[in-house]
Amino acid sequence: MPLTGRKVTILGAGIAGLAVATALARRGAEAVVLERSDAIREVGAGLQISPNGVAVLEALGLGPALAAHGVRARAVHLRDFRAGREVLRLDLSTGRGAYHFIHRADLIEMLAGAARAAGVQIRLLHDITGVTIADGRAQLTTAQGAQAMADLLIGADGLHSVVRGALNGMAAPDFTGQVAWRALVPATGPVAPVAQVFMGPGRHLVHYPLRGGELINIVAVEEREIWADEGWNHDDAPENLRRAFADFGAGVPELLARVDHVNLWGLFRHPVAARWHSGPAAILGDAAHPTLPFLAQGANMALEDAWVLAACLERHSDTETAFAAYQAERRPRTIRIVDMASKNARNYHLSSPPLRALAHTALRLGGALAPGGALKRFDWVYAHDVAARYPLTAAPMP
Numbered sequence: 001m002p003l004t005g006r007k008v009t010i011l012g013a014g015i016a017g018l019a020v021a022t023a024l025a026r027r028g029a030e031a032v033v034l035e036r037s038d039a040i041r042e043v044g045a046g047l048q049i050s051p052n053g054v055a056v057l058e059a060l061g062l063g064p065a066l067a068a069h070g071v072r073a074r075a076v077h078l079r080d081f082r083a084g085r086e087v088l089r090l091d092l093s094t095g096r097g098a099y100h101f102i103h104r105a106d107l108i109e110m111l112a113g114a115a116r117a118a119g120v121q122i123r124l125l126h127d128i129t130g131v132t133i134a135d136g137r138a139q140l141t142t143a144q145g146a147q148a149m150a151d152l153l154i155g156a157d158g159l160h161s162v163v164r165g166a167l168n169g170m171a172a173p174d175f176t177g178q179v180a181w182r183a184l185v186p187a188t189g190p191v192a193p194v195a196q197v198f199m200g201p202g203r204h205l206v207h208y209p210l211r212g213g214e215l216i217n218i219v220a221v222e223e224r225e226i227w228a229d230e231g232w233n234h235d236d237a238p239e240n241l242r243r244a245f246a247d248f249g250a251g252v253p254e255l256l257a258r259v260d261h262v263n264l265w266g267l268f269r270h271p272v273a274a275r276w277h278s279g280p281a282a283i284l285g286d287a288a289h290p291t292l293p294f295l296a297q298g299a300n301m302a303l304e305d306a307w308v309l310a311a312c313l314e315r316h317s318d319t320e321t322a323f324a325a326y327q328a329e330r331r332p333r334t335i336r337i338v339d340m341a342s343k344n345a346r347n348y349h350l351s352s353p354p355l356r357a358l359a360h361t362a363l364r365l366g367g368a369l370a371p372g373g374a375l376k377r378f379d380w381v382y383a384h385d386v387a388a389r390y391p392l393t394a395a396p397m398p
């Protein structure tokens with residue numbers, strides 16, 4: 001077992017960092033996670049975890065926790081924005097495995113618990129501002145100016161990754177012309193375990209239940225000309241969200257009337273990193289392939305990356321060979337998913353009424369003639385089980 005006692009430094013205690021740390025520690029590595037925040041916490045928002053992500057959580061021993069904290073999703077209903085007329089129903093309850101809606105904070109807490117149980121050390125308030133790779137080692141510089149060396153460094157440091165920068169240089173992302181709000185509201189009654197997607201001209205809104213149906217997660221996307229900053233947590237006035245979706249029907253304005261806190265962020269398109277590794281360092285998750293949220297795959301891809309990266313390091317004692325195998329396995333798939341997510345926004349937002357009617361009729365007809373057909377075209381995304389493709393070669397640690 002080549003990972004026994006191997007020291008690995010992981011930057012970032014998000015979904016990718018905690019998952020890869022756990023997967024490595026369960027294979028015998030001594031994993032240390034450096035996180036810049038003062039606590040392991042997550043913004044209040046939901047995530048959809050599809051069967052490809054569920055497979056990794058189960059392999060990490062988190063299947064029961066996911067069942068306890070997530071809402072098992074039954075379907076996605078695509079609707080026209082005005083009267084809420086159903087355009088297409090995607091049945092998630094049969095065949096392909098479980099889909100879950102989960103609060104991000106609950107997922108992070110589950111992953112942090114699994115990491116600690118596997119012996120991972122999580123060090124908070126470690127803000128790494130510089131990474132230099134030389135002589136087969138990585139030198140890290142903290143915001144306070146302290147320096148540390150790592151023999152093996154994994155960059156799980158998200159959208160503005162310093163490790164990606166060290167491997168690829170920094171590239172400016174493109175504004176997509178879209179912004180997204182997200183908000184949580186308490187449910188006022190029973191809510192079906194369904195993602196409701198309302199598609200309007202230049203806008204769409206998705207909502208689904210979290211925490212046993214106590215909360216409703218809202219993501220609302222609008223096309224816009226300009227945006228100055230890219231980030232996750234810009235507060236906005238709920239009134240702006242209500243105004244943007246005022247002409248939506250089917251209960252949307254009533255739902256938005258209950259929003260008292262909302263975040264807004266610009267959506268940017270980043271290329272998938274050309275280099276995922278160099279010498280002792282590699283990247284995964286958003287650090288390697290930030291994606292638009294229109295296929296709900298960012299966290300799922302991060303989980304897949306984590307499992308494959310740990311498996312490759314276990315299989316190949318030479319780091320270069322392990323990282324090359326990891327990149328060869330992951331990069332083509334993530335490029336395909338990131339492309340598909342970019343195209344999806346256009347499908348939701350057709351502005352011209354005749355075009356929208358035509359597209360909706362085609363979707364409705366397609367759904368009637370081949371129920372299940374619409375979801376089948378996503379099989380390559382959801383049925384991809386990296387845990388089965390890369391089974392643990394040694395008994396996992398308790």
Ligand SMILES: Cc1cc2nc3c(=O)[nH]c(=O)nc-3n(C[C@H](O)[C@H](O)[C@H](O)COP(=O)(O)OP(=O)(O)OC[C@H]3O[C@@H](n4cnc5c(N)ncnc54)[C@H](O)[C@@H]3O)c2cc1C
Nearest residue numbers: 012014015016036047048128158285286296297298299300
């Ligand atoms: C609106 C929206 C909805 C989404 N919905 C879904 C969904 O339904 N399903 C899905 O699969 N994905 C979804 N995603 C995408 C998903 O949230 C991300 O892809 C995922 O969180 C990426 O995880 P990560 O661990 O790579 O990065 P992050 O979650 O960004 O974690 C990075 C961590 O690194 C830390 N860090 C960063 N820099 C440093 C540094 N220099 N030093 C130390 N620590 C550092 C950060 O503090 C953070 O804890 C959505 C995204 C958005 C914006």
